Amino acid sequence: MLGLAHLDRPFDYLVDTEQDADAVPGARLRVRFSGRLVDAYLLRRLDASEHDGKLGWIDRVVSPEPVLTPEIAALCRAVADRYAGTMSDVVRLAIPPRHARTEKEERPSAPGAPFLDPDPDLASWSVYRGAASYGGAIADGRGPRAVWQATPGEDWPARLAELIGHTVATGRGVIAVVPDQRDLDRLEAACGALQERCVTLAAGLGPTARYRRWLSVLRGTAQVVLGTRSAVFAPVHNLGLVIVWDDGDPSLDEPRAPYPHPREVAVLRSHQQGCGLLLGGFARTAEAQALVAAGWAHDLVADRAVVRERGPRIQALAEENRAIGNDPLVRLARVPEFAFRLARKSLDDGHPVLISVPRRGYLPSLACAKCRTHARCRSCNGPLAMAADHSVACRWCGRVDPAPRCAVCGSTEIRARTIGSARTAEELGRAFRGVPVVTSDGSRMVDEVPDDARLVVATPGAEPVVTGGYGTTIAVDTWAHLDREDLRADEDAARHWFAIAALTRSGGDGGTVVLLAENDLPVVQALVRWDPVGFAAEQLDQRVELGFPPAVTMAAVDGTPNAVRQFVDLMDLPAGAEVLGPVPLPPGVRPPPGEFEPGEDFERLLLRVARSHGRELAEALSRAQARRVGGHDGGPLRVQVDPPTIG
Numbered sequence: 223m224l225g226l227a228h229l230d231r232p233f234d235y236l237v238d239t240e241q242d243a244d245a246v247p248g249a250r251l252r253v254r255f256s257g258r259l260v261d262a263y264l265l266r267r268l269d270a271s272e273h274d275g276k277l278g279w280i281d282r283v284v285s286p287e288p289v290l291t292p293e294i295a296a297l298c299r300a301v302a303d304r305y306a307g308t309m310s311d312v313v314r315l316a317i318p319p320r321h322a323r324t325e326k327e328e329r330p331s332a333p334g335a336p337f338l339d340p341d342p343d344l345a346s347w348s349v350y351r352g353a354a355s356y357g358g359a360i361a362d363g364r365g366p367r368a369v370w371q372a373t374p375g376e377d378w379p380a381r382l383a384e385l386i387g388h389t390v391a392t393g394r395g396v397i398a399v400v401p402d403q404r405d406l407d408r409l410e411a412a413c414g415a416l417q418e419r420c421v422t423l424a425a426g427l428g429p430t431a432r433y434r435r436w437l438s439v440l441r442g443t444a445q446v447v448l449g450t451r452s453a454v455f456a457p458v459h460n461l462g463l464v465i466v467w468d469d470g471d472p473s474l475d476e477p478r479a480p481y482p483h484p485r486e487v488a489v490l491r492s493h494q495q496g497c498g499l500l501l502g503g504f505a506r507t508a509e510a511q512a513l514v515a516a517g518w519a520h521d522l523v524a525d526r527a528v529v530r531e532r533g534p535r536i537q538a539l540a541e542e543n544r545a546i547g548n549d550p551l552v553r554l555a556r557v558p559e560f561a562f563r564l565a566r567k568s569l570d571d572g573h574p575v576l577i578s579v580p581r582r583g584y585l586p587s588l589a590c591a592k593c594r595t596h597a598r599c600r601s602c603n604g605p606l607a608m609a610a611d612h613s614v615a616c617r618w619c620g621r622v623d624p625a626p627r628c629a630v631c632g633s634t635e636i637r638a639r640t641i642g643s644a645r646t647a648e649e650l651g652r653a654f655r656g657v658p659v660v661t662s663d664g665s666r667m668v669d670e671v672p673d674d675a676r677l678v679v680a681t682p683g684a685e686p687v688v689t690g691g692y693g694t695t696i697a698v699d700t701w702a703h704l705d706r707e708d709l710r711a712d713e714d715a716a717r718h719w720f721a722i723a724a725l726t727r728s729g730g731d732g733g734t735v736v737l738l739a740e741n742d743l744p745v746v747q748a749l750v751r752w753d754p755v756g757f758a759a760e761q762l763d764q765r766v767e768l769g770f771p772p773a774v775t776m777a778a779v780d781g782t783p784n785a786v787r788q789f790v791d792l793m794d795l796p797a798g799a800e801v802l803g804p805v806p807l808p809p810g811v812r813p814p815p816g817e818f819e820p821g822e823d824f825e826r827l828l829l830r831v832a833r834s835h836g837r838e839l840a841e842a843l844s845r846a847q848a849r850r851v852g853g854h855d856g857g858p859l860r861v862q863v864d865p866p867t868i869g
């Protein structure tokens with residue numbers, strides 16, 4: 223597995239008679255290539271080779287365990303073709319490193335016939351239109367595809383556990399992919415009845431434990447896989463359903479080449495293996511909506527009456543409620559007077575209040591006090607942040623800058639662009655004296671808090687769960703979500719706001735969400751109406767009109783100016799392809815991996831084609847990468863098809 227674009231194809235080798243029994247398709251090998259021993263996988267056995275030249279011999283069979291099954295090999299090839307990558311890079315994502323001692327352990331017996339009720343109770347799904355026919359198709363062994371819109375306050379782990387049990391009862395396997403470990407823990411707890419047939423796969427596991435669990439799936443001992451990104455490649459036998467929860471979460475963006483998204487891998491797998499597919503969430507991405515709009519997937523949505531009954535009351539900024547009030551401590555906490563009163567009432571009623579802030583830390587985003595230019599690191603161009611001790615350092619490389627200087631005007635004075643969770647908790651502690659304040663962010667997450675009077679300050683994705691829900695939820699500094707120079711800014715804001723609103727008690731039970739953003743903004747109105755489907759449809763229509771993914775296929779080529787220019791010269795673009803740029807690398811996008819000089823400039827070039835020509839663009843990118851590796855390397859370069867951040 224060389225990982226080189228110009229060698230991304232199978233090679234023929236001879237098998238010694240002593241290796242014949244162990245050399246099974248899918249086995250790990252060691253072969254000699256260009257004078258050195260490299261790792262490889264055996265794809266298939268042939269009686270004769272079409273290669274006219276001299277063939278080498280397999281050096282040894284590392285393990286007869288068929289880890290690369292035909293289904294996973296076909297999936298890896300399809301993913302590599304879709305993302306202009308190499309199959310070896312995708313296989314590294316799909317198959318964990320080997321642990322010989324784990325392979326030699328005694329194998330547990332495979333499960334017998336399904337032990338569950340042959341018709342598990344899906345009554346809680348009855349509020350969703352189309353759920354009955356979807357469950358029936360699963361029971362019949364068909365491969366239905368749907369996009370599920372969870373209602374406010376829905377216990378999504380319990381609903382998914384019911385659907386997983388329903389599928390397992392038919393004798394088929396399930397893969398469920400969630401964004402992070404907290405979601406995985408909740409889903410695993412909900413699947414307690416399936417414990418004997420269920421394994422979790424996540425990056426937090428040690429290599430031995432991860433490989434042991436992965437082998438149990440390969441050998442058919444486990445039928446259900448719950449996991450994060452790479453779990454979508456799990457070799458589940460007789461796969462009946464693939465689930466991806468909250469496909470818009472940035473945690474699902476794969477940081478390793480060729481950067482496949484689990485949603486797209488699940489779509490490919492559903493198509494190849496004929497299994498069911500479910501994309502679910504409180505919000506909806508434009509990509510998921512595109513599947514529904516094309517008729518490839520169906521909606522699972524509740525009636526408006528159910529949504530209104532379960533949803534909290536939503537309030538945004540309007541002319542009549544902008545007043546901050548006279549209390550200087552309340553003004554410092556950046557909370558309008560009406561929101562302060564709502565929070566105080568919830569606390570008096572004995573319910574927790576959630577304060578959602580966009581960034582962790584003290585002052586996580588800085589700008590020049592004179593010209594308002596973003597303060598950036600002089601080494602890697604990353605964003606500068608200030609800690610509680612007032613030291614300034616880069617959020618990317620960690621380099622401390624004792625004397626920040628604006629690159630535009632030369633000023634040495636800085637100001638805060640965004641207030642972090644630590645500073646917010648400090649300010650709220652003064653405004654709500656005597657009330658406990660809990661902070662949950664990336665540095666210290668709190669999974670759950672009791673239903674009592676306390677303030678919870680949390681960053682996106684770190685909000686603790688409360689039995690019964692928060693009494694009041696307040697989203698501050700909402701401009702930090704909306705002012706991003708990114709195509710997905712509104713979509714990401716909607717995803718976060720729907721998620722925190724779903725943690726709030728229903729309006730009938732006194733639950734209120736305060737969104738400190740302009741009431742007339744489309745994304746705010748989508749939350750007020752609780753209409754994630756309509757908002758996703760509007761986003762999709764805009765992208766169709768403007769020519770952005772998922773309406774088109776777009777590739778980003780990031781690198782030094784010299785590398786980008788050389789790469790474009792090597793490309794044979796398909797007919798109708800548009801070239802946009804090059805432009806400076808968008809803010810927030812890290813430079814491509816590789817060695818480069820501190821302060822070196824990076825550019826981004828965008829290539830756009832109609833969706834129907836996406837495969838042709840991927841092939842053109844692959845050919846150019848092969849030519850580049852073959853002797854035209856011009857410096858660090860990254861190629862991404864449909865990148866998560868376009869700019």
